[in-house]
Structures are given as structure tokens and as C-alpha cells.
Amino acid sequence: MTDDPESPRPAPPQEVVDAVREAVEAGDSARLVDLLEPLHAADVADILEQIRAGERAALLRLWGREIDGDILSEIDESIREEVIESLAPDVLADAVRELDSDDVVDILEDLEEPAQARILGALDREDRAAVEQSLSYPEYSAGRLMQREVVSAPLHWTVGETIDFLRSEEWLPDQFYHVILVDPRMKPIGYVTLGRILSARRDVRLSDLAEESFRVIAATEAEADVAYIFTQYHLISLPVTDQAGRLVGVITIDDAMSVLDEEHEEDMLRMAGVGEESSLSDGVWDTVRQRFPWLAVNLVTANISALVIGMFENTIAVIVALAALMPIVASMGGNAGTQSLTVAVRALATRDLTASNAKRVVWRELVVGLLNGVGFAVVMGLVAWAFYGRDVWLGAVIGAAIVVNLVVAALSGVLIPLVLHRLKLDPALASGTFVMTLTDVVGFFAFLGLATMVLL
Amino acid sequence: MTDDPESPRPAPPQEVVDAVREAVEAGDSARLVDLLEPLHAADVADILEQIRAGERAALLRLWGREIDGDILSEIDESIREEVIESLAPDVLADAVRELDSDDVVDILEDLEEPAQARILGALDREDRAAVEQSLSYPEYSAGRLMQREVVSAPLHWTVGETIDFLRSEEWLPDQFYHVILVDPRMKPIGYVTLGRILSARRDVRLSDLAEESFRVIAATEAEADVAYIFTQYHLISLPVTDQAGRLVGVITIDDAMSVLDEEHEEDMLRMAGVGEESSLSDGVWDTVRQRFPWLAVNLVTANISALVIGMFENTIAVIVALAALMPIVASMGGNAGTQSLTVAVRALATRDLTASNAKRVVWRELVVGLLNGVGFAVVMGLVAWAFYGRDVWLGAVIGAAIVVNLVVAALSGVLIPLVLHRLKLDPALASGTFVMTLTDVVGFFAFLGLATMVLL
Numbered sequence: 047m048t049d050d051p052e053s054p055r056p057a058p059p060q061e062v063v064d065a066v067r068e069a070v071e072a073g074d075s076a077r078l079v080d081l082l083e084p085l086h087a088a089d090v091a092d093i094l095e096q097i098r099a100g101e102r103a104a105l106l107r108l109w110g111r112e113i114d115g116d117i118l119s120e121i122d123e124s125i126r127e128e129v130i131e132s133l134a135p136d137v138l139a140d141a142v143r144e145l146d147s148d149d150v151v152d153i154l155e156d157l158e159e160p161a162q163a164r165i166l167g168a169l170d171r172e173d174r175a176a177v178e179q180s181l182s183y184p185e186y187s188a189g190r191l192m193q194r195e196v197v198s199a200p201l202h203w204t205v206g207e208t209i210d211f212l213r214s215e216e217w218l219p220d221q222f223y224h225v226i227l228v229d230p231r232m233k234p235i236g237y238v239t240l241g242r243i244l245s246a247r248r249d250v251r252l253s254d255l256a257e258e259s260f261r262v263i264a265a266t267e268a269e270a271d272v273a274y275i276f277t278q279y280h281l282i283s284l285p286v287t288d289q290a291g292r293l294v295g296v297i298t299i300d301d302a303m304s305v306l307d308e309e310h311e312e313d314m315l316r317m318a319g320v321g322e323e324s325s326l327s328d329g330v331w332d333t334v335r336q337r338f339p340w341l342a343v344n345l346v347t348a349n350i351s352a353l354v355i356g357m358f359e360n361t362i363a364v365i366v367a368l369a370a371l372m373p374i375v376a377s378m379g380g381n382a383g384t385q386s387l388t389v390a391v392r393a394l395a396t397r398d399l400t401a402s403n404a405k406r407v408v409w410r411e412l413v414v415g416l417l418n419g420v421g422f423a424v425v426m427g428l429v430a431w432a433f434y435g436r437d438v439w440l441g442a443v444i445g446a447a448i449v450v451n452l453v454v455a456a457l458s459g460v461l462i463p464l465v466l467h468r469l470k471l472d473p474a475l476a477s478g479t480f481v482m483t484l485t486d487v488v489g490f491f492a493f494l495g496l497a498t499m500v501l502l
Numbered sequence: 503m504t505d506d507p508e509s510p511r512p513a514p515p516q517e518v519v520d521a522v523r524e525a526v527e528a529g530d531s532a533r534l535v536d537l538l539e540p541l542h543a544a545d546v547a548d549i550l551e552q553i554r555a556g557e558r559a560a561l562l563r564l565w566g567r568e569i570d571g572d573i574l575s576e577i578d579e580s581i582r583e584e585v586i587e588s589l590a591p592d593v594l595a596d597a598v599r600e601l602d603s604d605d606v607v608d609i610l611e612d613l614e615e616p617a618q619a620r621i622l623g624a625l626d627r628e629d630r631a632a633v634e635q636s637l638s639y640p641e642y643s644a645g646r647l648m649q650r651e652v653v654s655a656p657l658h659w660t661v662g663e664t665i666d667f668l669r670s671e672e673w674l675p676d677q678f679y680h681v682i683l684v685d686p687r688m689k690p691i692g693y694v695t696l697g698r699i700l701s702a703r704r705d706v707r708l709s710d711l712a713e714e715s716f717r718v719i720a721a722t723e724a725e726a727d728v729a730y731i732f733t734q735y736h737l738i739s740l741p742v743t744d745q746a747g748r749l750v751g752v753i754t755i756d757d758a759m760s761v762l763d764e765e766h767e768e769d770m771l772r773m774a775g776v777g778e779e780s781s782l783s784d785g786v787w788d789t790v791r792q793r794f795p796w797l798a799v800n801l802v803t804a805n806i807s808a809l810v811i812g813m814f815e816n817t818i819a820v821i822v823a824l825a826a827l828m829p830i831v832a833s834m835g836g837n838a839g840t841q842s843l844t845v846a847v848r849a850l851a852t853r854d855l856t857a858s859n860a861k862r863v864v865w866r867e868l869v870v871g872l873l874n875g876v877g878f879a880v881v882m883g884l885v886a887w888a889f890y891g892r893d894v895w896l897g898a899v900i901g902a903a904i905v906v907n908l909v910v911a912a913l914s915g916v917l918i919p920l921v922l923h924r925l926k927l928d929p930a931l932a933s934g935t936f937v938m939t940l941t942d943v944v945g946f947f948a949f950l951g952l953a954t955m956v957l958l
Contacts, residue, residue: 088735092853096858097858097859212697213703240696240697240700241668241677243700244668244700278542282679282755299755299756300738306759310763310766314844315845315848318840318844318845319840319841320844325854326849326854329866330873333870337874340837341838341878344834345830345834347833348830348834351833366818369811369825369828370809373807373829373832373942376829378804380938381775381796381800382793382797385793387774388771389771389774392767392771393782397548398578400552414786414789414793417786418793421794422801426801429805482836
């Protein structure tokens, strides 16, 4: 126990990072150990992520023996493989052996074959079997997320029997918050919080202390559902069952919190058309590769807009001011579309947008698009009239085009993610690019088309 | 305890929502109670959010007596006031009295004065004092988030003394996962997990069971820091101290998880320029009001782009194809800028982007922008040459403009959020609009400017 509680200064402070760098540069391993020793594994992992690749290799060489499993499990995937490969086999074996099964699985998932084999080889037979069993569940499933170390008790036990059992048990998980009640076939049928066990008399039956609401999840269910259930029902742990309904593991809230965080990151990155695996520690080439595909899609869609504009070259040749004004229509649409889109993607992720209210939400977006459209049409119509040749009809044309484009933007912003969701695709999947393309094309077409009809 | 664990089907299924609606329409309160009774408060809240305002009022009239505090605490802020106002005073009083202090504070924060007074009036004196004390901490601070119900013990107690104390204590919080060790001045100095207490012999001292790492947070610290500490260090509960360092409350992980979720939402909505308070249950006018401001900003910035284009009207009048091609340059920049921006905003939120690596990340973005720029410049240069008059120089101009704009996009995508962060503003704050403006202006200027110099 520390006498002085660590102050909650987020992240390892800059001075520590700088001092670590100096120690590494000086090759001063004693100083390095002094600096890193008091830090939480998560902070050590952050330092490893923040320094340059060369410094990282030097640090690991100087400090290699001391690295423990928690650091491997905290470190970002983008550099984990590099770190694991730099460790001596016996150091790696020691590091991995102290981890719970879910953490080992989490590390293994993202590694290439040879690194995986090195880690599996370092485990003793029983742990290896547990890890391999977890890996047999589909990726991103509850089975991959659970830890196999579970504390369970028969329904008929009393508080006293439970306490005696826990006292006699040599090995208990690091983190457990419930005793799960099971029937003779190991089917989970309820759970009791440790707080209730501690505050009850020894002769009280566990079944009388069980929580009112109780949920389990099948090992094959999706990770995203796990995160949802934890947030929706404020759970601390969730028992996992196999096909026969038997208890095979438990998921704790810290794992659910990581999933929630990852899901969110995925949504943001996907909406922006960035590879969802992207990370700040990725190198230049990885980053180029992640971003290239959606930029390529955007190049194609931008050329479609150019074709639309090209259709009206004769109109632009006559009234060149149209060329200056047309991006305004497109840009207002793009902005309004992004607003609707963001709200819809978020609402689908939190499951607030459902079949019950989809029609109402689409309708609301339409009305909002129309109202904002009319508002900005009036303003922009006046601006165009005042500054682009005092032509009332030019003002009318840009106003009408803005109304059309803002309605299309509002509708596509909510319909595109709804359709992606219905097709069982991620609603966030680069929907930004789709919405922008649509509002560009519609914006240019409506504005230049109306201009051709009205102004020529 | 339920005999059959509820299956983890996310959200109340469509059939239940439909059945509830039918019961409300038929005015069948017995059926309504039957339908809602077995549901978790979070699911009842979801149903209330998903039905129309009229149906909601009818439902609450039919079912009013049965509503409990948990439902009020689960319900979305956008309709909470409406629900609270529809309840009879005694129903509201009963509902609020069963809640923990942090939940009451959470409800009160978002209410207008008269509704606040109604709820405070419903509490008994002691609870009211606790709630008012929490409200005296700044908004979005740890003090607002904590529950005041804490289980603590003197450092010198044994396991046996602790268990005897817990058994004799009439009142314990619903959720507690640690016993917090305090010195005689109530300063927290460590904690012991309940699992360790349960598995130790009665004569073991609590101080021998305390967790290795221990953190506290001051009541005045920001909510965002709370969420960060929970994720970074995988905490389950975090003791809160007052200015004198005395234990005044505890924050549990479910509250931290909600904060994390809200922070995510805020980031997404802010980046898109949507009011961060926006919700799917908002009415049309609220939604128009939330979205109008950033659309107005966008109108101004779009007019700046128009001015830039206007500077080159003579060039466009000579080569009309430029009008068709110029949005391609702008759009590629906008897209690339959004990619960098999203990665940077996310990295600032997770505190992966720090002073230690900012220079390196900016540099990486620059190189990535340059490489992607050159790649797409070659492709688009060839396309422009092939389809727009076989003019080598036109291809060269659009290529060069794309390189310039992608470099600017990449840099501004990371620099704008970094500057906002340095200014202690939220990096997500409509940075999308800023980046888009910049890439539009630079794109049009570079392309049309080069064209004027080279092609005329």
C-alpha cells in the first residue's frame, strides 16, 4: 500500500517522459528502473507509445527483464508486435504467465502466427488450453472477451459456507464482484454481490440474497451487444454461457468499458473514412495506406460532381458569377448533411433510433431541413442579389437551390445510415463520403439547372 | 430472483413497444402495468423516449402511480422535465426518495428552478442537505458525480471487525466494491476489495490486504479527468476528497462509464457542428435552433470561398472547364482534412497526443499529406489531361493544386485541434467547419491562381 495516494494527474507527466528519454540516451539502466518502477503499467505503456521507435528499442533493451504482462496488455496494438519481438523468450514467458486468460487472448488476437506461437508456447498446459478454447469463439464475440476464472456457488449454500469456501480456495481471480449461483448442471441462475454476502449473517442462504435482475450472455454474441448491455443495465459483471447454457466465464465491466471505447473510436474513424485500425503510433506508410482508399472513392465522386458542372458549361460561360456561387450551395448541403448524419449514426450506436421512431425521426429531419433551408435561402438570396449584380432572379435561384439541397441533405443524413444499418453494415461506414457526394451533386445540379432555366 | 435469466436482447423489443402503444390507446391500465412491470427501468425509459409526446402523456396518466425513481434517472434529459411535471407531487416524492444522492443530483442539474424546488422539497432534511452540498461543487466536477454513501474503515481493523461492522450496519449503499481505509482524520489512505476481505481469515488486518495502487480525486476536478482515470487504470471505484483531503464520497464505475459515453457523444456532435445537447427526442424547433448557428458560420465561410473564386472570374470566363474541376481540388482537401482531424481529436480525447509526440505527429501528417497528395495529383492530372482537352498544363495545374491542398489539409487537421486544445477549448469544437473552410479557400485559390499564371 502506498502511504500517499497518487494524485490523479492524467497521463505520465511530461517531465517523467523527458527524464526517461534522457536515461535511455545515457544508457543508464538503474535510473530507468527508478523512473519506471513506481508507474502503473498503463502509464509505462503510454510512454512506450509516445517515444520514437528507436528510443523504444533502446528502452526495451535497457529495461527488458523488468517488463511485465500488464504492460504488454496495456500497450497499443500498433506497437505490441514490435515490443513482443524484442523480448527474450524467457522474459516473454514470465510476463505472459501472470495474466488472466482474457488478457492473454486479447494480446494473441492481434499478433501474427509466429508471435502467437511464441506466447502460446510460454504458457503451461492448462492455461494454454483455456486460451485456445477462448480463441475458438468468433472474433469480437463475448467468448473472446470473457475471463474463464469464475467464482460460482451452488444455490443452496449459506453465507457461512461461501465464506469458508472462499477462505480455503487457493486461487481466486484478481477481480470479482459477484458470486454466481449455479444449478447442479452449472447453469447460472442468479448472482449475489459481495457486499450483500459480507453484510449478511452466516446462516442466510445465498438464494435469499440474489439480485433482482440477472442477465447472462451467450459466448457467441457480439462484443457490441456486451457493451450495450453493460451500459443499459449498469452491470458490473455478466456471466457467459455456452451452447448448452452452462457457465463458461464472466465478463467484467472494465472489459466492457474498453469495448465501448473501441466501438466509439471505430464510429468516428469510419465516418471520416479513416481505417478503423489507425493509431497515432502508426508509421507514415501505414497511415497512407489507411487513408488512401476513401480518398480514392472521394476522387471518383468528386469527378461525378465535375461532370454535373460540365453539363452546364455554357451557362457558366454566360454568367461567370455562377461559378463563384455554386460551391456555397454545395457546402451548406454538406454541412447540414453531416449534422443529420452524426446525430443518426450516434443514435443507431446507442440504439435510440429504432423501428418505433425511425419514421418520426426522418420526418423531423425533413422539416428541420426545410426550415433551415428557407431561413438560409432568404439570407443568401439577399446576399446574392446585393453583391452579384442586383439580379432578383439570381437571388431566387440560389435560394431555391439551397432549400432543395438542405432538404436532400437532411434526408440523406438520416436515410443513408438507416439503410446501411438495415443491410447489416456499420451505419458509420464512410457515410460522410456518401452524404457529401450527394449534397455536392444535388447542390450543383439544382443551382446550375435552375439558373439555366431561369436566367438564360 | 428470476428463475430464468433474461436473454440479452438489446432494447425493449419492437413487439413490446407496439403492445404498450396499443394498451395506451385503449386506455387499458391493467395491461399497461402487466407489460411494463417486468421491464428494467432503463427499458421503460427507452420506451418513453421512443413514443410520441402525446402517447407519452397518456401513458404517464395511465401508469403514473407506478413510476419509480430509477426511471426518472434513466430517462433522457430532453424529456425528463416533461415527465416530472406530469407527475403528482406525492408520486414524485416517493420516486425521488429511493434514489442515491448522486442520482438525485444528476436529475436536478438539468431541471429548471421550479422543478428543482419540487424535487428538493420531496426529500427529507438529511438527504436534501447531502444533495445541496453536492450541488455546491462546480458543474461537471467529480463532486457532482460522486455518491456520498461510502463504506470506510479505520486502517487498524481486522477482517473480522469489518465483517461484524458490515453485518450490524443498518444501511449500506446499493453498490460498493471496496472498503476504503481512512486515518483518524478521515483522510483516505488505501482500499481493500470485498473479494479479498471475503477470502481472508478473520484475524488478518485490512492494511495487509490493501490494493497496491490507490488513487483519490479532489471533488473539484473535472468529470473528464474522472473518466480518463477510470479507463486508464481500470478502476471500479474512486474515493473523492474535499479541500482538506478528507473522504467525502466515492465515484463508481457505472457513473464513469456514463461520463465516458457522454464525452464521446459531445466530441462527435461538436465536430459536426451540432449542439452537444441535441437528442433524438428533441422537437423540430429545438433541433433547428441547435443546428442553425454552425450553418450560419458555414454560410459566412462559404461566401469567403465565393470571394476567392470571384477574384478569378476572368480566368474562368476564358477556360470554363476550370469551374468544373475546381470543386475536385476543394473536396479532396476537405476529405483529407477530415481524416487528419478525426484522428487528432480522438487522440487528444484519449490523451495519446501529448507534448511529447505532437511534433512527430504533425510531421507524420505532413509527410502523409504530401505522399497522398502526389499520388492523387498524378491520377487526377492524367484524368484532367485525358478528358479536359488533352492539355498537359491543365493536368499539371490541377496536380500541383491537389498536392498543395492535401498538405494544407493534413496540417490544419492536426494543428487546428492542437491549437484549440492549447487555448483550453474543446478540440472538437466545430473544427470540421474550420478545416473545411481552409481547404476550400486554399483549394480554390491554389487551383485558380496557378491556372491564371500558367494557362492564360
